[in-house]
Amino acid sequence: MIVTRKTLCRMSVWILTVLAGAAAGAAPQALGHPAPTNLDFEGELGAADLPSGWVRWGKPGSGYSLAAVTRVAHGGQRSVWIAGPDDPGDAFGGLGQAFPAEPYRGKRVRFSGYLRTSRVTGGGAGLCLRINGPEKRVLAFDNMRDRRVLGTTEWTRHEIVLDVPEQATAGALGALLAGSGSVWVDDLELEVVDAGTATTESVARGHAAVNLDFEDGTGSGDLPRHWDDQHVAPPTGGDGYQVRVDTRRKHGGEASGRIEWKASGKPSPQQFGTLTQMMLPDAYRGKRLRLSGHVRANRVANGYAGLWMRVDGPRGGAHLAFDNMKDRGLTGTRRWRSCEIVLDVAQEATAIAFGALLTGTGRMWVDDLKLEVVDDSVPTTEQALAGEEFPIDPEILDDYVGTFRVAVQGAGVLFEFRRKGDKLLVVQQGAPEFRIYPESETTFFYKVVDAKFTFVRNNQGEVDRVTLHQFGQEFPGRRVD
Numbered sequence: 001m002i003v004t005r006k007t008l009c010r011m012s013v014w015i016l017t018v019l020a021g022a023a024a025g026a027a028p029q030a031l032g033h034p035a036p037t038n039l040d041f042e043g044e045l046g047a048a049d050l051p052s053g054w055v056r057w058g059k060p061g062s063g064y065s066l067a068a069v070t071r072v073a074h075g076g077q078r079s080v081w082i083a084g085p086d087d088p089g090d091a092f093g094g095l096g097q098a099f100p101a102e103p104y105r106g107k108r109v110r111f112s113g114y115l116r117t118s119r120v121t122g123g124g125a126g127l128c129l130r131i132n133g134p135e136k137r138v139l140a141f142d143n144m145r146d147r148r149v150l151g152t153t154e155w156t157r158h159e160i161v162l163d164v165p166e167q168a169t170a171g172a173l174g175a176l177l178a179g180s181g182s183v184w185v186d187d188l189e190l191e192v193v194d195a196g197t198a199t200t201e202s203v204a205r206g207h208a209a210v211n212l213d214f215e216d217g218t219g220s221g222d223l224p225r226h227w228d229d230q231h232v233a234p235p236t237g238g239d240g241y242q243v244r245v246d247t248r249r250k251h252g253g254e255a256s257g258r259i260e261w262k263a264s265g266k267p268s269p270q271q272f273g274t275l276t277q278m279m280l281p282d283a284y285r286g287k288r289l290r291l292s293g294h295v296r297a298n299r300v301a302n303g304y305a306g307l308w309m310r311v312d313g314p315r316g317g318a319h320l321a322f323d324n325m326k327d328r329g330l331t332g333t334r335r336w337r338s339c340e341i342v343l344d345v346a347q348e349a350t351a352i353a354f355g356a357l358l359t360g361t362g363r364m365w366v367d368d369l370k371l372e373v374v375d376d377s378v379p380t381t382e383q384a385l386a387g388e389e390f391p392i393d394p395e396i397l398d399d400y401v402g403t404f405r406v407a408v409q410g411a412g413v414l415f416e417f418r419r420k421g422d423k424l425l426v427v428q429q430g431a432p433e434f435r436i437y438p439e440s441e442t443t444f445f446y447k448v449v450d451a452k453f454t455f456v457r458n459n460q461g462e463v464d465r466v467t468l469h470q471f472g473q474e475f476p477g478r479r480v481d
C-alpha cells in the first residue's frame, strides 16, 4: 500500500499542528467581540475566572496554570499569570483571543505587551500573533520562538509586527509559556503602524527552521529539540528506527542528529526513519531554495542515508516539488560528506518539509544544516523517481477518471483518480491527493514514492482496469465507479 491509515492520521495531525503554529493547540473561538478586548485585564472576570474576552490556549491536562491575579500588575490592578509544570515536555499553556481581520486588511500591525518572568526554563515565554486566511491558511505568524523570555526578568515590553494581507479573514493574539516557571502578562496593545516599522516576519520563518546544528538539546523522547520523527511523506515507515541527539559524533559544535535501524532483521523496502521539520513557505515563495548539510554513514546497507526536502501545495498534501537523494545517498561507511538539495518553491506552496532520512540498516548522522535562497544559475535537484515525463494529450486523462479497487495483499484498496487541467491526481481512501506523472500514455508514476499505475482498456476501448506497480510486484485493480 502507498499510505497506511495510521500514517495518514499522524500526518494530518502533524501538518495541522505545524501550520497553525503553537497557538493552535486549542484554537480560540470567535468570541463575538469586534476587536481585541480587555487587553489590560482590568475588565470583569469571565468563565473559569479567566479575564473576560480571553480563552485558554494549550492542551487541557498538560499541567499549566492560568489565572487573573491582583498582586502583580504592570498597569492598573490586574495581570494574567501563567505557570508551567516541572516537566512540561513539548506542551505549552497560555491565553488568547480571536479578532476580525477586516479593520486591519492591507495594513501593518504591531502587537505589543509587557511580560515579567520568574525562573522560566524550556522553550520560554512570549507573545503570539497569527493572521489566518481562507481555508484556515496561516498567512502570517510570529510566536517569538527565536526570542522568547527565559529566566527571571522584570516587566519588559515585547512586540510582534506583521503585515495583514488583503485576503486575511481573522487574527488571533495572545501570550504563551512553553516550559517551567511563571510569566505575568499585562498591558497588551494591537495597533496599526506605518511601513517604516520593520516586520518581525523573518522570525516566522524560524518557526520551523531551527536547531539546524543540533546544539539545542533534546525535546520529547530524546529527539533533537524542534525535530520530529513523524513520517510526513508516504510510504509508511519508521517503526524500528531510533532518532536521537548524538554527542559523540558531530560535524560542528557538540552534537548531531542520529538515525539508526534498531530492530532485529531487515526493514522492508518501504520503511525508513526520518528527522523532520516543517515550516511556512512565505519567505521562500517564488524563490529557489537550497538545503545543505553534512551527513555521515556507518554500515548503511540495503538502503541509503541522505537529506530530503518537499514543497507542499494547497489541498492537503499535493506535492509541488520533492527530492530525497534517492539517486545519490550515502551507503556503507562514510565520513562526513556535504550534501545538498535544491528545489523551487512555487507561489502556491503551503508548507516546506525537510530533514534527513535513513532507509535500510545501519546508522547515520546529520549536522550543520542550512537553508538559503539561491539564484536560477543553481540547477534544481528535483528527481522524478520513475523516469521522465511523457507528453500526452490531456483529454485522454478523462478516460482514467474514476474509482478503482486494487487487490493489495488480500485487501481491496480504493484509489480515486481525478483530472485537474492537464494533471492526473490520485487519492487513496481519503488520503491527501498526489499528482501522478505520465511516463507513457497509459502509465503514470508517483514522484513521492516508487510506485506507478498502468491503465488497461477492455475490448470496447473503455478503461476498466488498472495495475499498481510497487515493490517489484503488480497489484491488479478494477473500476468500481
Ligand SMILES: [Ca+2]
Pocket: 040, 041, 042, 073, 074, 075, 076, 077, 078, 079, 186, 187
Ligand atoms: Ca493591568
Ligand SMILES: [Ca+2]
Pocket: 213, 214, 215, 250, 251, 252, 253, 254, 255, 256, 367, 368
Ligand atoms: Ca552540531
